[in-house]
Amino acid sequence: MPTRVRNALSAALIALSCLLVPFGALAAWVMYGLADTGRYVATMAPLAADPAVQGAVADTVGAGITHEMDRRLRASPAADSVRPFVADAVRSFTRTAAFRTAWDAGNRAVHDAVLSAVQDGRERAVTVDLAPITAQVKRRLTDDHVPFARHIPVEHTEVPVLPADDLDRLRKGYDVLEVAGFWLPVSAAVLATAGIAVAACRRRAVTATALGTALGGAFLALAVAIGRRLTLADIPDPTHRPAAGAIYDALTQTLRTVSWLLIALGLTAALTCHLTTHVTQRRRTRTTPPADPAHEPTRARA
Template identity: 80%
Template sequence: MSTRLRNALSAALIALSCLLVPFGALAAWVTYGLADTGRYVTAMAPLAADPAVQGAVVDTVGAGIVHEVAPWLDHEIGARDEYGAVRPFVYDAVRSFTRTEAFRTAWEAGNRAVHDAVLSALQDGRQGAVTVDLAPVAAQVKRQLTEEHVPFAHHIPVEHTAVPVLPAHELNRLRKGYHVLEVAGFWLPVSAAVLAATGIAVAACRRRAITATALGTALGGAFLLLAVVLGRRLTLADLPEAAHRPAAGAVYDALTQTLRTVSWLLIALGLTAALVCRLTELLARRRRASAAPAADPAPGPTRARV
């Protein structure tokens, strides 16, 4: 095989390998990161102390409890006017609850329940919307309101109501994407490594091939980091309620922390490998130059003897 053909084949294989790097990292992150319940719960656990997340929980849970109490006040005792009086107490109680250890426990349990429900729906092929039960949280708030002698607190209903998490019409699309990523999460990184090794092996100058692979890997990491940043902006822009965007941003950052770390590692390792290859090349040139024998000086004109 000619040198030109070897270099062309090597360049094509290395370029394809570097193109697969960000996609392989993304697929592996979904398969081995998001799809793992333990890692998911660990990533979400610190958010229990995040003010934006606590505020979103207060709004959601407080509104749900007040919504359940209002019909009872209206139809059972005709005290609809008490609705406005009960609302601040409910929200204050929920806000206080978010600062307790019990909330952190409920937060982890709720995230585990949501993750298990979504993952089971993606894996077992069930139909219909994915739902979870938030009755334990409502029961804790009711208990706290009762202890604080808030009016009508003991009448707050604690029912096992199915709270929708994932609509049914999105489940089939997500299931297909999940199965594709489940396969790609293993084979894309393996394919990228095999293509890079093959491209380096067939190259006429392997040091240059390694340098190109390292720079391509760093570039792939940069593209992956850019995709994470753009994904955050698009995700927050699509939210219908702007008030919940800080909480959604905190959740997005927590879930993509590993992906951002992988992106920076790819950039750092790629640039480091390229720099090492460049330094070894310069060192090899210097050694060859110092090992070359010095050229003999040109002989001068011979003076004739008299």
């Protein structure tokens, strides 16, 4: 095979491999990170101590309890008497060990509900029951002897998590990622190996692959940063954006680590190739014997 053809084929294979690197990392992160219930719960667990998350949870749960109270205890003095204590009780509850347990259980329930809905193929909205958290808040109010706390209704209130229309799109994306999460990284490795193997100068091909990998890691880091900005911009309530930002950062921590790891490994490999090339050239220069002046052609004199 001519050298020019080999170099062109090598460049195409390496470019395609480096293009697949960020997409492969993203797909693998979704399938083996977010789609695993245990890893998801472990990732979300530290957020139970985040003040922004605690505030957002307290506002959401308190609003749900108050709404249920207004519905059940309408035109009753119990509703007006208990309502001022609900927000304080819920906020106080978010700073307890019981809340951390409820937080983990709630995240596990939400993740299991969404994952089951994605995998079972049925067209339905995903909901989570609010009753367990309401029961714990009621128990705390009752223990603190808050008036009419025992009248707080504890019913199986289904809180919507994901509409049926969004579930259909999520299911299609999940099916694609289930395949891409494995095959994209494998394809990237195979293409890079093939590109280096067919190159006329393999050291130069390794350098190009390393730089392309670093560029793919930088592109991934940029995509995560842009995704964070767009995600927070879509939240209508500005007071909940700090909590959403903390959750986004926790979920994408592994992805950011992978992106910086790709950058570091790529630049290190490229620098190593450059240094070894430089050292090899210097050794060749030192070991090459000088030309014998007696055998040099004499110049014609005028």
